[in-house]
Amino acid sequence: MVFIDITAEPAEQDGTTILEYNLASLIGLAGDLKGILAIQCPGAVAMGITEAMLGMEVSELDGDVKDAIGEIANMVAGGLKEGMLPAGKKIELAIPTTVIGTRVRTSGLSGASRLLIPFTCPLGRFGIELRYILS
Amino acid sequence: MNGANNFSEINDKIIESTIEIFTGMVMMEISVAGEPLVKLGPLKNSITGMVGLAGVQKGVLAVHFPKQLALDVTGSFLGMEVTDIDADVQDAIGEIANMLGGNLKTILSDRGKDIQLSLPSTIYGEEYAFSSQAEVDQVILPFQAPSGLFYVEIELER
Numbered sequence: 001m002v003f004i005d006i007t008a009e010p011a012e013q014d015g016t017t018i019l020e021y022n023l024a025s026l027i028g029l030a031g032d033l034k035g036i037l038a039i040q041c042p043g044a045v046a047m048g049i050t051e052a053m054l055g056m057e058v059s060e061l062d063g064d065v066k067d068a069i070g071e072i073a074n075m076v077a078g079g080l081k082e083g084m085l086p087a088g089k090k091i092e093l094a095i096p097t098t099v100i101g102t103r104v105r106t107s108g109l110s111g112a113s114r115l116l117i118p119f120t121c122p123l124g125r126f127g128i129e130l131r132y133i134l135s
Numbered sequence: 136m137n138g139a140n141n142f143s144e145i146n147d148k149i150i151e152s153t154i155e156i157f158t159g160m161v162m163m164e165i166s167v168a169g170e171p172l173v174k175l176g177p178l179k180n181s182i183t184g185m186v187g188l189a190g191v192q193k194g195v196l197a198v199h200f201p202k203q204l205a206l207d208v209t210g211s212f213l214g215m216e217v218t219d220i221d222a223d224v225q226d227a228i229g230e231i232a233n234m235l236g237g238n239l240k241t242i243l244s245d246r247g248k249d250i251q252l253s254l255p256s257t258i259y260g261e262e263y264a265f266s267s268q269a270e271v272d273q274v275i276l277p278f279q280a281p282s283g284l285f286y287v288e289i290e291l292e293r
Contacts, residue, residue, distance in 0.1 A: 028187015028195065028253025036187070036256040070268045094187025094253050095271065095292050097195050101177070101263025107225045108256050133254060 002053045002072070009118040017116055019127040022046070023061055024106055025073035028094030033084060035132030038106055039073045048123035061100045070096035076128060089134070107131075142274040145242055145289065146171055150276060152238040153287055156231065157280070161212045168279040175199070175275050175286060177264045182220055184232030187253035192243050194291040195267055196236040200228060202259075204283035220259050229255035235287060243291075 022043040029035045041049070047058045050068040058065060073096045081091040099106070108114065108131030115130040150167055157165045182205045185197040200208060202220065209217045209227040217224055233255040240250045258265070265288070267273065273290040 024258075026185070026256060026258075028185075028189060028256075030187065030189035030251035030253045034252075034254045036254055038256075066266060067268060092189035092251055093193070094189045095193045095195060095267055095290070097185065097187075097197075097265065097267045097290070099183075099258050099263050099265055101260050104258060104260035104263045106256060106258045107222075109229050109254055110222050110226055112254055131254060131256065 001075075002049055004049060004052045004121050004123070006119045006121040009120060012116045012118075014114055015116060017118075018105065019116075019118060019125065021104065021127070022102065023065065023069060023098065023100050024104065025066075025069040025096050025098045026106065027073045027077045027096045029077060029080070029091050029132065030094065031091045032089040033080075033091050033132050033134050035112060035130060036108060037073060037077045037080065038129045038131075039069055039076065039126065040106075040129060041069060041126040042124055045121065045124045045126045048121075049126075066098040066100065070098050080130075142171065142272070142289070145239070146274060146276060148242045149235065149239060149287060149289065153235060153276070153278060156234050157278075160234070161208055161231070163208065163211050163280055165278045165280045168277040168284055172275040172277065172286075173273065175265070175288065177262050179262050181205075181263075182224065182228050182257055182259035183265055184228035184230075184255055184257050186229075186232045186236035186255045188236065188240060188243075188250055188291075189253060190250040192250050192291060194271065194289065196232060196239050197265060197288040197290075198228065198232050198235060199265070199286045199288065201283045201285070204280055204285055207282045208280070225257040225259075229257050232257075239289065
């Protein structure tokens with residue numbers, strides 16, 4: 001859908017690694033798995049993904065980038081929702097929210113588990129972070 | 136549709152519960168600081184607590200504090216001194232978003248049964264813009280606290 005080859009690096013469970021990013025799209029998860037899923041991208045990666053996905057040139061972190069990365073957050077969360085169904089776990093999704101800025105950090109509630117999966121693509125690295133409590 | 140106009144009932148109830156939470160739990164006097172806004176510029180040196188709403192009504196509730204006010208709120212809420220944005224501040228600000236989200240859930244649906252909240256999360260940084268995807272109605276309620284202004288933002292999917 002995005003037409004970019006990406007490689008997943010080993011997932012980190014409850015680690016402390018923090019990826020540098022300028023844009024994060026976050027989506028809340030409710031139900032049997034409560035949490036928040038975030039796609040975290042350096043600006044260049046977010047713009048490159050948007051260009052590949054929408055087939056247009058992008059030169060700044062604008063509304064198109066926000067929508068593209070937000071849509072990826074939505075799709076990844078949707079995949080997680082589908083993936084948890086066979087295990088009998090129901091997840092409801094909130095709406096994606098995007099944060100664009102400099103030296104931004106996000107964090108969850110203490111007590112939640114954290115999973116971070118860094119990905120490498122020709123444009124650089126980006127991360128998918130899940131903070132959650134599974135009931 | 137103009138978000139601010141359609142929110143009047145929700146606004147009143149959220150204002151009421153924000154004041155209740157601050158007076159009764161944070162132990163800080165606050166007041167409404169003007170009319171609701173529909174848009175907020177970039178946030179500088181701030182921390183945002185947010186919680187997602189899922190189910191029959193999807194959305195996000197966020198509360199944006201400038202750093203010093205966030206430290207004061209945490210100090211007063213937890214009864215301890217805090218000097219930087221640490222895990223206590225993140226938890227306190229996340230918990231305020233969570234309490235407001237719980238109230239919003241109850242306002243939006245009878246006893247809040249068919250709406251569920253996500254876990255609260257916090258965002259902080261030197262400068263950032265916070266926005267949802269296109270198809271939402273949003274409103275931003277400004278409040279005055281002793282050491283600064285803060286905003287409660289509600290975004291609801293149409």
